[in-house]
Amino acid sequence: MFTHGECMETFLLALLLMAVGALLTGVVALRPVSVATNRTANFIGPASAAAACLLGAYGLFSGGWSSAESFILPWGLPFGSFALGLDPLSRLFLLPVFALGFTCALSGCISLRHCDPSEHNLGAHWLFYLLLLLGMTCVMTARDALLFMLSWEIMSLSPFFLIDFNDRDRLVQDASWVYLVAAHLGAVLLIAFFALLWQQSGSTLFSAMAMKSPSHVTALFLLALLGFGAKAGLAPLHVWLPEAHPAAPSHVSALLSGAMLNAGLYGLIRSFDFFGPAQLLPGWWGWLLMAVGMLTALMGILKALAQSNLKRLLAYSSVENMGLMVMGAGIGLVGIHTGSAWTAALGFSGCLFHMLNHSAFKGLLFLCAGEVLHATGTVNMTALGGLQRRMPLLGALFALGAASIACLPPFNGFAGEFVLSLSMIRSLELPGMEQKIAMLACLTGLMLTSGVSAAVYAKAYGMTFLGQPRTSAAVDIHALENRLLLPLLVPAAACVCGGLFAPWAFKMVQPTLEFIPVMHAGLMAPAGHVIASTERLLTHISLFGGAALLLVLIAVLARRALLARSGVKRGPVWGCGYQYGTPRIQYTPASFVEPASRIFGHVMGTTVKVTKTDGLFPDPASLDVDAPDVVRGKFYAPLFQLMERACNALKILQNGLVNMYILYILITLVALLIWGIA
Secondary structure, three states: OEEOOHHHHHHHHHHHHHHHHHHHHHHHHHOOOOHHHHHHHHHHHHHHHHHHHHHHHHHHHHOOOOOOEEEEEOOOOOOOOEEEEEOHHHHHHHHHHHHHHHHHHHHHHHHOOOOOOOOOOHHHHHHHHHHHHHHHHHHOOEOEHHHHHHHHHHHHHHHHHHHHHHOOOHHHHHHHHHHHHHHHHHHHHHHHHHHHHHHHHOOOEHHHHOOOOOOOHHHHHHHHHHHHHHHHOOOOOOOOHHHHHHHOOHHHHHHHHHHHHHHHHHHHHHHHHHOOOHHHOOOHHHHHHHHHHHHHHHHHHHHHHOOOEHHHHHHHHHHHHHHHHHHHHHHHHHHHHHOOHHHHHHHHHHHHHHHHHHHHHHHHHHHHHHHHHHHHOOOEHHHOOOHHHHOHHHHHHHHHHHHHHOOOOOOHHHHHHHHHHHHHHHHOOOOOHHHHHHHHHHHHHHHHHHHHHHHHHHHHHHHHHOOOOOOHHHOOOOOOOHHHHHHHHHHHHHHHHHHHOHHHHHHHHHHHHHHOOOOOHHHHHHHHHHHHHHHHHHHHHHHHHHHHHHHHHHHHHHHHHHHHHHOOOOOOOOOOOOOOOOHHHOOOHHHHOHHHHHHHHHHHOOEEEEEOOOOOOOOOOEEEEEOOOHHHHHHHHHHHHHHHHHHHHHHHHOOOOHHHHHHHHHHHHHHHHHHHHO
């Protein structure tokens, strides 16, 4: 069955281009690795990815943003079909995939152009990059359970090879395996989710699975929450995220954080298709999502505050932001259950609006961190400092991303969290004291998260770019040409435009509400008034923010002109008399957050190790502050060690005797026969 127009045709061409690019880079990867083959792969891979993303982005808008199209083609397998669909919800989640896919392909092409062929096969790298794009695109458009899971596996397996790019590093190997285990644990839960739906409906098509009153609805919801939550990085399923993102190349980290994590949120919202009419859904679902989201956000941002590794800090920040999005989805469900159009519309709108904004500023920040790593050889903030003067454009771009993610107006992060906070404020009008208290608690959590986020990015920018260089790594840097930073202007422009043109960006989210099944017809009519009122508020905020930004720019330019005219010269800090300052008197990442660690030390997981000696001529003393992941160390590590010991104990069965293996088979058959008879 074909029901498609120009939009779907363009989209299918983009998929074909990704597949062809993957095939070509795969052919190059099979050839002996040399400078020539790497150069060829580093042209074919990024060019195919960039062209496919541009074509896909054009396809999203060509048929009308609010339209819905489908494409169903039998593929000869005993069950399932090649069923794709484009509706506003899929379009919204595909926008970061194509925007960041394009940007990261160009940035990766630049950063990998001098790779040593004896260490890296760029053909294989770009093969898996294109497969990741292909998998994400198909996940967000699949309308058949089998196609969805096949695409999900492609999307989940490809990052394993991308994360393991520097595979000679033991920490990178460990990070890639942690990711692989987490990805497959989530996939097992999703297989159970779709198998249960298939057993009830008798079909793998989403349209047939969307039954009016499915049984085991709570089990389905919990399977979806855990399966998709593992991909989104919800606590306590987040342990792979702070390991994988620092290990991966930065253009891969940007794509994983800004686009692939969204697949978990997309799957959770799309799963509402299968739970039946909104009126029959249990009311505690929304409160559970709100609680999980708030706890994830608080845990993520406090763990980010404790980090001294810039990329690990950004990874924990991604955990925090995914928590905020899930909290918004929970608010939307609460609004639907209580019949509040304000709560429902603004909850889902804030969730999806923040998703778009997070993709922009987190993609920018990870790419900036990659340039810092390329220039200095490290992203350990204790070894950095003073980079703003040496790399002013990179510092300005990082500052822009930091201001956006810290929710400072007039940038896009402020607009997204404003809508989320507005949904909670209006929810204080819900009946029942317990609901008011719960919403007030979530609002307090959001305010605390935003405040700590500002401290996190003041630390990240200050420790990395301001002050004096702390070590030679920040002094002897590789000079960056500004033209190499051109790809970073794409997410930077999105951060600025997403704030200055927030009403238009917010309006892009609204067609998705009609395709969230739980937003039943009774709420859509009053939701229109809610959206219009919110757009007017965002318009006023954007106007004031734009005027303030313009005044600041004018003041900065005027100050620079006046100083140049008066002949004022720049001097050293404390040049008025104190001439013996050294970088050692500056704040370190640990000392910057020491007051917060006194309050939140247990959540931040900070550990302090002091080494000192006595005597007339003591050895050098040291103070080491670390912040290991408590969940991984106290829960997952012992669990995996127990499983490893159990597997080792079972090795006694592998004795190499064929007659014993035949005996095992006979025992298994007899047990199955007894079970079947019983």
